Amino acid sequence: MIIDALLKLTLLLSSLYFVTSQRTADRDVSITIDVSLDYDVSSPNNVTLDIAKSIFSGRGQQYQYVQHPELFKDGPKNVTDLWVKFIDAFQYQTPCTVDPSNFSDFVNAAAHDIPKDKTLLWSKTRTLANTYSQSGGRYFTITDSLSGYLVNDLDFCAQKQYPGVNFRSCPPPSHQCQKGAELSFWREASRKFAELASGTVHVLLNGSTIAYSNESIFYGYELPSLREGTVTEIRALVVHDLGVRGREKCGSGTLLKLQADVRKRGFKFQCTDDPADLRHLLCADEPATSSCRFLDNDHTSSGNQIQNIFKTSAVRVVLIYTFFYWRFVR
Structure with missing residues (x-):
């Protein structure tokens, strides 16, 4: 049961990571459209x-x-x-x-x-x-x-x-x-x-x-x-x-x-x-003008922070899963 729970948690975090990344991209596109009208x-x-x-x-x-x-x-x-x-x-x-x-x-x-x-x-x-x-x-x-x-x-x-x-x-x-x-x-x-x-x-x-x-x-x-x-x-x-x-x-x-x-x-x-x-x-x-590169830096920094949180969490879950697998199953 512990293994199954950890596996489900891993899949859930992976899904959240994908959805959040997608929503972040969609939100950025929407903002760009709104303010440029x-x-x-x-x-x-x-x-x-x-x-x-x-x-x-x-x-x-x-x-x-x-x-x-x-x-x-x-x-x-x-x-x-x-x-x-x-x-x-x-x-x-x-x-x-x-x-x-x-x-x-x-x-x-x-x-x-x-x-x-x-x-x-x-x-x-x-x-x-x-x-x-x-x-x-x-x-x-x-x-x-x-x-x-x-x-x-x-x-x-x-x-x-x-x-x-x-x-x-x-x-x-x-x-x-x-x-x-x-x-x-x-x-x-x-x-x-x-x-x-x-x-x-x-x-x-x-x-x-x-x-x-x-x-x-x-x-x-x-x-x-x-x-x-x-x-x-x-x-x-x-x-x-x-x-x-x-x-x-x-x-x-x-x-x-x-x-x-x-x-x-x-x-x-x-x-x-x-x-x-x-x-x-x-x-x-x-936004493509050289004077506006600070926007890309801000966006990349924010996006990377969100992605890194989920990547770190996913890595930790995988490590815990591996530990339990080798400790209790094998």
């Missing part, structure tokens, strides 16, 4: 005025009643009124003469409190910033606010002919078109978004290029709008493209100018190069 937005080149209005209205309800109802305890915004203010800002104007201030009525009407320490500004890191923010779960970017959420990924511009707006084909932003409706909207919305920030403000910057550019919305509209006394600290998170040698790091290049500008405005300043959580997000999409 990106929200894909179809090209809006067939969007008409009516379709844009429907998108705007639906997003307004979704944001206020489902996504962030906690931000509207005093009652929801009138989405129809917001739509009118938005369209009035650029309707029947020439495409490149829409001033950012035209959108002030709209962004003021759509404004709401942003939770303290939750503001995330960015420059040249849009996709990563939106992933990192988790739609307001971790931080709030401009597109996680109501005004940005309503308009995000829509192409729009002004035109003189009926219906006075265009959601299908617009001139791209350029030095010849610095006051297109879309660019002007994001400038004004970003200014207001920064004005509502409080506590610690994070800014996600790309160190593989000019991190702090004087042509960026962060430089021209957001940083000047942060309120002294309400905002206490600016924390710069500097990321670098995978496999590309960093051009600028904390304490060098334009980041020195950022540090000086921040302190001149009365805020504390902190800068971090390639924070671990952001590095993991970048590597989720490009």
